[in-house]
Amino acid sequence: MKPALSFRSGPKPLTWSDFPHGDYIKVGLERRMKAWLPRMFGYHLLKLGSLSGQLDTSKCVIPHQVNVSPNQCKKTSVVAEIDELPFSEHSVDVCVLTHSLEYESDPHHILREAHRTLIPGGYLIISGFNPFSLCGLANLLPFSSQKLPWSGRFFTPARVKDWLDLLGFEIISDERFVYASLARGSRLSRFAPWRRFCRHYLKPMGSCYMLVARKRVAPLTPIKPKWHARPKWAPAVKNAGLRQTRGKSN
Numbered sequence: 001m002k003p004a005l006s007f008r009s010g011p012k013p014l015t016w017s018d019f020p021h022g023d024y025i026k027v028g029l030e031r032r033m034k035a036w037l038p039r040m041f042g043y044h045l046l047k048l049g050s051l052s053g054q055l056d057t058s059k060c061v062i063p064h065q066v067n068v069s070p071n072q073c074k075k076t077s078v079v080a081e082i083d084e085l086p087f088s089e090h091s092v093d094v095c096v097l098t099h100s101l102e103y104e105s106d107p108h109h110i111l112r113e114a115h116r117t118l119i120p121g122g123y124l125i126i127s128g129f130n131p132f133s134l135c136g137l138a139n140l141l142p143f144s145s146q147k148l149p150w151s152g153r154f155f156t157p158a159r160v161k162d163w164l165d166l167l168g169f170e171i172i173s174d175e176r177f178v179y180a181s182l183a184r185g186s187r188l189s190r191f192a193p194w195r196r197f198c199r200h201y202l203k204p205m206g207s208c209y210m211l212v213a214r215k216r217v218a219p220l221t222p223i224k225p226k227w228h229a230r231p232k233w234a235p236a237v238k239n240a241g242l243r244q245t246r247g248k249s250n
Helices: 022-033 107-117 134-140 157-167 188-201
Strands: 044-048 064-069 092-098 118-129 169-177 208-215
Touching: 022 169, 022 208, 044 107, 092 107, 107 118, 107 157, 118 157, 157 169, 157 208
Parallel strands: 044 064, 044 092, 092 118
Antiparallel strands: 118 208, 169 208
């Protein structure tokens, strides 16, 4: 297995239209997020990356929603790197990280920063491209590494879940969607029967995945010091006792 740390240079997405069929991917992701956003409560929601900031999260009841992106755009609230967040520890209730791990040099550090800023019990929503799919197979085509979305490194959902588990997250949901190669110029409507077949019988082969994780809280159990306890004397033989004997004089 190749290390996650990478310094590959290639185009990075700034808007969903940079992806082939990007609007279709965005709508599919928003549809699945709408089932989870009303269940998340708190005071602060953090969207990491330009793509996350363009998602519709109005179904979430959290009033304060902040968009963090290294690129200044219309919906960016804070200009900062997503692996160096300018927020204090345990200050965010929900983090949304969509299609960003594939295009950053150190995805581990991004997840550690999200874990640091989340409160105990906070939620993390991650989406990405699945390498074991039709979209992942298209990466084998010549010159595909210079085009989006294949210019990034695709990580399997199982590998991302292992990273989250090591950080102390509990995986709540794992969903796959978009059963197509996402090749530019192809019409998705032509493959509607094939997509329905994959949705029912080949669910792990979805080109995109969405993970919902929750930061676990490890309770601390106080241990009483042992030096306060006094050991009680107990005879080695049951019902045994001490008997005093008098010495006999000659």
